[in-house]
Amino acid sequence: MVATGKKMETNTTTSGSIRKLSRLRSKHPAELLFQILNYGFLTFFALLTLLPFWHVFVVSVTSYESYLNNKFILLPVDLSFSSYVTILGDSKIHQSFLLTVFIVVTSTLLHLLLTAIMSFPLSRNELKGRNVIMVFMVVTMLFSGGLIPHYLLIKQLGLINNVLVFIIPGAFAGFSVILMLNFFKQIPPSLDEAARIDGAGHLYVLFKIFIPLSMPIISTLALFYGVGKWNDWFTAVIFIDKASLYPIQNILREFLILGNMDTIGSGVFSKDANKLIVSIKMAIIVVATLPIVIVYPFLQKHFVKGVLLGSIKQ
Known part of the structure; x- marks a missing residue:
């Protein structure tokens, strides 16, 4: 039986290759x-x-x-x-x-929880x-109160120089609700009704x-929101004065843009520190980018399906 199965699998593979070859030969030369030029x-x-990313790694x-030279x-x-x-x-x-x-994991989980509770x-x-609720939600997507009112609100809430300023503001997003809402509509109502008959609550x-x-859709939103939080540097520039509360992107920003060698702890560099500055810049970029590159393949299989189904409105 095993030999027969292997033989059938080989025949199937061979026939598939023959069909592909015949289709290729039957195509018009143009x-x-x-296709050759396209590929x-x-x-x-x-x-x-990929060349800029490879160059950054090589220089590092x-x-x-x-x-x-x-x-x-x-x-x-x-x-x-x-x-x-x-580093x-x-x-x-x-x-x-x-x-x-910590900021990325905590804020993403809170964002997904609030989005699910609102979308359901x-x-x-x-x-x-x-x-009416949808109208109010869409209005918040189109119009903003401005940076100064936002700063005053954050100050009144006591979130200046507080790690919660990275987590609480922006935990709710209307765009995410719309995507998850449309995805929830794809779920058959019969599942909901059967659970209610059995006494299940909301x-x-x-x-x-x-x-x-x-x-x-959860994986897609987690990727969208998580990448946004990982790359966020503006929040710390506006609301954080303590260097101990700087995320990795602000450390990278100070080192790359401001050229602040004090960003890296004292005592690490020798008298030849300036010789390392170019490679250290590139190494910090690699370290700051690597986590997203590692996480993305695990979410990729859900990404396209989540965006497609979440954007379809019935």
Whole structure:
């Protein structure tokens, strides 16, 4: 039986290859030329997009003298990880990195919770006045109170120089509600009705039925919101004066834009510190970007489906 199964699988693969080859041969030469040029252009564009990221990584592991001799480097020269040793051995980088992870995880979970709680009743037809609620929600997406009123509100709430300023403001977003609301509408009402007949309450239906069935949109919103929080540097510029509360992006900003060597803890650099500054800049960029690059493949399978179904309105 096993041999038969393997033989059938081999035959299927062979027949599939033959069909692809026959389709390729049957195509018009102009169509075949278009496909070759299309694939070639897409490959070139992909490599062109990856080139800056690759250059940043290569410079981060290249010695300073080699970088001066070769301003644009495609391959590492005199491989050196001293920049990463410098960064990973600094307590300020550790603190800002852990703080950023805490902010991203906490704010994303709160955002998803509030979005689900808001989207669930709006997706039910029995909720009266839901159109009025939707209008108020959309208005908040189109109009803002401005930066000064926002600052005064944050100050009155006592969130200046407080880590909660990264979490509470912006925890609710109308755009996320619209996506999750439309996704909830795709869930058959019969599941809700069957659970109600069995005596289930609203919270049970939401957390035991709707949320487990909505992992594509939840993963998509988590990726959208999490990346936004990870890249957020403006909040700390406006509301944070203490360097101990700076996220990793603000450490990166001070080092790259302001050229502030004090951003990295004292005692780490030797008299040759300036020789490391270029590679350290690139190494910090790699460290700040790497977590998102690692997380994205795990959410990619839900990403397209979540955006597609969340954007369809029935």
